Amino acid sequence: MNRNLRIKWAVIFAILLICIYGIIGLPKSWNDVSANWRQNIKLGLDLRGGSHLVLQVQVQDAFKAEADQAIERLKEDLRKAGVDYSAMDRNDPQSLAEADQIQINVKGVPVDKAGALRTVLTERHPNWILTAVNSTDYRLSLRPTEALSLRRDTVTRSIHTIENRINGLGLAEAGVRQRGRSEAEAEILVEMPGVDDPARVKQILQTAALLEICEVKDGPFASRDSALAKHGGVLPLNTRLVRMGARGGQDAAESWYLLTRTAVVTGRDLRNARAGRDEFQRWETEFTLNQDGARRFGRFTEANIGNRLAVVLDNQIRSVATIQNRIEDNGRITGQNNEQEAGDLSLVLRAGSLPAGIVYMEERTVGPSLGADSIRAGLISGLIGVGAVILVMLVYYKRAGVNATVALVLNTILLIAALSYIGAVLTLPGIAGIILMIGMAVDSNVLIFERIREELRAGKAVISAVHTGFSRAFLTIIDTHVTTVVSCAFLFMFGTTAVKGFAVTLVIGLIANVFTAVFVSRAIFDWEFSRQQQVTSLSI
Amino acid sequence: MQIFGNTNFDFMGKKWLSIGASLVLTVAGLASLWMKGGPAYGIDFKGGTLMYVKFSGRPPVEKIRSAISARIPGEVSVQEITGTEEVIIGTELKDEKTLDVHRRLLIETLGATFGVAGGKPDLNNLGALVIADRLRDPLQRGGVPMSDQQLQDVAKALVQFRDTPPRSGLVRSFGELSGVPGVSAGVLGVVKQEFALFPYAIRNVEIVGPKVGSELRNQAILATLYALGGMLVYIAFRFEWVYGLGAVIAVLHDTIITVGLFSIFNKELSLTVVAAILTLVGYSMNDTIVVFDRMRENLRILRREKLESLMNISINQTLSRTVLTSGLTLLTALALWLFGGPVLNTFSLALVIGIVIGTYSSVFIASPIVLFWSNFLEGRRMGRSRASAAPAPAEGVRKSSKAVK
Numbered sequence: 001m002n003r004n005l006r007i008k009w010a011v012i013f014a015i016l017l018i019c020i021y022g023i024i025g026l027p028k029s030w031n032d033v034s035a036n037w038r039q040n041i042k043l044g045l046d047l048r049g050g051s052h053l054v055l056q057v058q059v060q061d062a063f064k065a066e067a068d069q070a071i072e073r074l075k076e077d078l079r080k081a082g083v084d085y086s087a088m089d090r091n092d093p094q095s096l097a098e099a100d101q102i103q104i105n106v107k108g109v110p111v112d113k114a115g116a117l118r119t120v121l122t123e124r125h126p127n128w129i130l131t132a133v134n135s136t137d138y139r140l141s142l143r144p145t146e147a148l149s150l151r152r153d154t155v156t157r158s159i160h161t162i163e164n165r166i167n168g169l170g171l172a173e174a175g176v177r178q179r180g181r182s183e184a185e186a187e188i189l190v191e192m193p194g195v196d197d198p199a200r201v202k203q204i205l206q207t208a209a210l211l212e213i214c215e216v217k218d219g220p221f222a223s224r225d226s227a228l229a230k231h232g233g234v235l236p237l238n239t240r241l242v243r244m245g246a247r248g249g250q251d252a253a254e255s256w257y258l259l260t261r262t263a264v265v266t267g268r269d270l271r272n273a274r275a276g277r278d279e280f281q282r283w284e285t286e287f288t289l290n291q292d293g294a295r296r297f298g299r300f301t302e303a304n305i306g307n308r309l310a311v312v313l314d315n316q317i318r319s320v321a322t323i324q325n326r327i328e329d330n331g332r333i334t335g336q337n338n339e340q341e342a343g344d345l346s347l348v349l350r351a352g353s354l355p356a357g358i359v360y361m362e363e364r365t366v367g368p369s370l371g372a373d374s375i376r377a378g379l380i381s382g383l384i385g386v387g388a389v390i391l392v393m394l395v396y397y398k399r400a401g402v403n404a405t406v407a408l409v410l411n412t413i414l415l416i417a418a419l420s421y422i423g424a425v426l427t428l429p430g431i432a433g434i435i436l437m438i439g440m441a442v443d444s445n446v447l448i449f450e451r452i453r454e455e456l457r458a459g460k461a462v463i464s465a466v467h468t469g470f471s472r473a474f475l476t477i478i479d480t481h482v483t484t485v486v487s488c489a490f491l492f493m494f495g496t497t498a499v500k501g502f503a504v505t506l507v508i509g510l511i512a513n514v515f516t517a518v519f520v521s522r523a524i525f526d527w528e529f530s531r532q533q534q535v536t537s538l539s540i
Numbered sequence: 541m542q543i544f545g546n547t548n549f550d551f552m553g554k555k556w557l558s559i560g561a562s563l564v565l566t567v568a569g570l571a572s573l574w575m576k577g578g579p580a581y582g583i584d585f586k587g588g589t590l591m592y593v594k595f596s597g598r599p600p601v602e603k604i605r606s607a608i609s610a611r612i613p614g615e616v617s618v619q620e621i622t623g624t625e626e627v628i629i630g631t632e633l634k635d636e637k638t639l640d641v642h643r644r645l646l647i648e649t650l651g652a653t654f655g656v657a658g659g660k661p662d663l664n665n666l667g668a669l670v671i672a673d674r675l676r677d678p679l680q681r682g683g684v685p686m687s688d689q690q691l692q693d694v695a696k697a698l699v700q701f702r703d704t705p706p707r708s709g710l711v712r713s714f715g716e717l718s719g720v721p722g723v724s725a726g727v728l729g730v731v732k733q734e735f736a737l738f739p740y741a742i743r744n745v746e747i748v749g750p751k752v753g754s755e756l757r758n759q760a761i762l763a764t765l766y767a768l769g770g771m772l773v774y775i776a777f778r779f780e781w782v783y784g785l786g787a788v789i790a791v792l793h794d795t796i797i798t799v800g801l802f803s804i805f806n807k808e809l810s811l812t813v814v815a816a817i818l819t820l821v822g823y824s825m826n827d828t829i830v831v832f833d834r835m836r837e838n839l840r841i842l843r844r845e846k847l848e849s850l851m852n853i854s855i856n857q858t859l860s861r862t863v864l865t866s867g868l869t870l871l872t873a874l875a876l877w878l879f880g881g882p883v884l885n886t887f888s889l890a891l892v893i894g895i896v897i898g899t900y901s902s903v904f905i906a907s908p909i910v911l912f913w914s915n916f917l918e919g920r921r922m923g924r925s926r927a928s929a930a931p932a933p934a935e936g937v938r939k940s941s942k943a944v945k
Binding site for chain 2: 046049054056195196197199202359360361362363364365366367368369370372373374376377378380381382384385386388389392393396428429432435436438439440442443446447450454475476479480482483484485486487488490491493498499502503506
């Protein structure tokens with residue numbers, strides 16, 4: 001064997017070793033082999049079982065909240081600047097597309113105060129653009145850069161909160177990421193291997209978990225109307241009416257309370273929350289406040305002994321209590337039905353509240369039994385398909401068929417190792433991709449061998465025929481592989497995870513094929529020739 | 541062993557026959573599409589709910605359909621998967637807000653219609669954690685004490701036993717469970733007491749909102765068009781633009797016939813089917829390129845031949861390779877179709893159809909188009925300069941391919 005050939009074989013063996021290491025590591029026993037294998041090859045949801053959810057963040061909620069806050073501050077600012085107005089409100093965008101069209105309308109500003117209004121806006125609310133509708137009415141709209149930034153921010157915070165909740169559930173292998181190519185897309189993909197009943201998870205993810213503790217100004221009222229009637233049809237400044245749902249067993253009806261609009265403490269001031277039992281062994285969620293929140297709460301409770309407090313969760317009052325003495329840093333939300341409910345609530349409180357609502361757009365759940373069946377079907381069809389291919393190659397090309405088979409086996413090993421190294425996920429279409437790739441990969445060998453046969457038929461000497469075969473076929477091999485790779489690139493751009501798995505395995509397999517069909521096959525031929533003194537015939 | 545030695549079939553001579561056959565197939569496919577109002581979109585593209593349920597025994601399709609139609613509005617389809625005791629239940633979904641509702645309704649209806657009365661939870665459709673939770677107290681009371689770790693292990697073993705073949709998610713009787721590690725007679729007694737075994741198991745649920753569905757549809761069409769465009773550019777660059785045109789028309793022909801056949805056989809288009817079609821776009825190009833490659837080579841060597849006979853020669857020379865490769869790839873696709881299981885069924889069918897038609901089109905569609913164009917060019921030249929001697933045929937096509945090496 002000459003030096004060149006030795007180097008070639010050294011390279012081939014080195015690559016083979018690297019691949020085997022990538023697949024099964026350095027096993028010390030048979031158990032190690034299968035354990036490492038399972039760790040290195042990541043199975044997709046459709047093979048392991050699990051759930052996949054696509055949620056859409058309703059960014060318009062965040063835009064509405066932003067506008068509400070702006071209105072509150074603007075009212076304060078205008079009062080200080082002495083600018084009167086007859087009405088101030090905002091519009092109500094209902095969908096993502098309409099979110100950017102959020103507007104605040106200010107009506108009835110006297111003409112001589114127009115300048116003052118503009119000054120207030122430029123100084124205190126630079127994010128909003130003022131346009132005059134007529135001499136006394138104005139419209140504020142959000143600056144486009146600000147709108148984009150708010151959109152992006154809302155999605156990022158939602159992803160963060162959802163990640164926290166998923167972690168809180170102990171789903172270590174779950175993945176949360178933004179779906180969609182542009183930054184304005186508001187879709188989030190959540191993948192949870194091993195979860196075959198996503199109902200509980202969906203519930204937890206969807207809760208806004210907005211906790212507020214507010215002072216109770218008046219109540220209980222039997223309905224909104226009776227509350228309004230008592231106050232002459234208009235709510236006092238800085239208050240809102242909030243409903244308290246019926247707690248089964250006690251009162252059958254709901255009741256309404258008049259609360260302050262701004263909360264004393266919110267979910268953001270929580271340090272911790274957990275499930276616990278009260279003195280009657282009923283489940284409740286206990287929470288503790290952080291230092292800043294505890295200070296505020298302490299001051300408030302101290303100054304308001306005898307008044308009432310309401311615990312509001314997601315805009316519904318959970319409980320109302322009278323302040324007996326100064327409370328520093330803990331409280332509780334009562335009325336949970338069981339441990340799981342109390343635990344789930346403490347989880348979402350710890351994880352933080354969602355800045356906007358979410359709507360489920362897509363849900364796929366594969367039970368583990370189907371996953372196991374799929375793997376089995378994939379393996380069986382793979383063995384049969386590949387077996388048939390190898391058989392035909394051996395019969396048709398005789399000894400050269402062995403050559404092709406070796407190249408094919410190495411190709412597959414390379415592919416699986418590559419998948420393991422880049423952490424790609426193996427899906428059911430991915431297995432189909434491997435099987436299909438083997439059928440396509442053998443094409444390279446066929447191209448080369450047919451060329452060699454032609455040259456032999458034309459009377460060329462064996463070594464020269466082999467040489468010509470490889471060089472003539474090389475360009476054609478590149479051409480054919482490029483076209484399939486290009487179409488797979490488009491697949492990768494648009495498909496779901498399962499389809500992406502298919503594209504990835506096919507592409508990697510074909511790239512590896514160029515190496516094995518050309519370099520390795522050639523090396524095998526060369527090695528055969530080096531063993532003979534004079535090469536007169538070729539089994540092909 | 542050689543199947544095709546030195547063959548000399550007159551492929552180009554038969555071109556009208558083959559073009560006719562293609563036209564018949566294409567028209568049949570398009571007619572079917574038109575009559576059925578478009579292709580049969582799967583839930584990936586039109587939104588909906590799909591639930592794969594396995595029954596112990598022959599699934600009562602009609603009973604399922606009527607029970608579900610009574611509770612869920614819109615179109616309800618119940619399809620049996622041939623050769624198994626499974627059905628695929630499909631419902632329409634008009635609005636994202638009902639995403640959850642349908643799922644819950646389906647599960648409730650199945651439980652109400654086929655479940656075992658008595659209020660006990662169903663062992664066939666629960667996860668390991670819930671099973672462990674439910675068994676904890678009764679095991680203590682039943683005198684079978686266990687550490688928490690042992691309890692979790694037993695629950696996991698039960699679930700694993702249930703989910704592997706041949707049970708595949710459905711345990712038919714409690715007796716089957718006695719072989720599971722960790723399940724002693726005492727444990728089995730408690731299990732029997734706490735759980736029921738419903739005669740069905742839900743294996744897979746897919747719910748796609750209509751917005752996502754239509755987005756995916758648009759993306760699929762765009763991706764296919766881009767892929768075709770990309771191919772055209774690549775081949776025009778490597779060969780000559782008319783070769784690119786021939787190849788693209790051939791692949792377009794393959795795609796239309798495949799979708800048409802799917803419509804005729806009432807098969808649904810899902811994402812994976814579109815993936816198969818895109819793969820075929822690339823694969824069909826392969827054959828076409830191999831033939832064109834050989835033609836380019838022969839154009840340099842055999843300068844005196846007419847284009848038509850040159851094409852014949854090139855195709856005959858590559859016939860061995862074409863038949864063998866297509867045959868081998870077809871073998872793997874057939875293996876996938878026959879043994880790959882119900883989830884991959886339409887995907888592998890698309891591959892099988894596509895490979896057959898793709899090979900055929902490389903020979904009988906792509907080359908004739910190039911031939912027609914060169915004949916057209918030749919006709920124009922002959923018309924313009926009558927006085928000069930007959931020029932070497934196909935010169936227009938020849939010249940430019942010499943420039944591209």
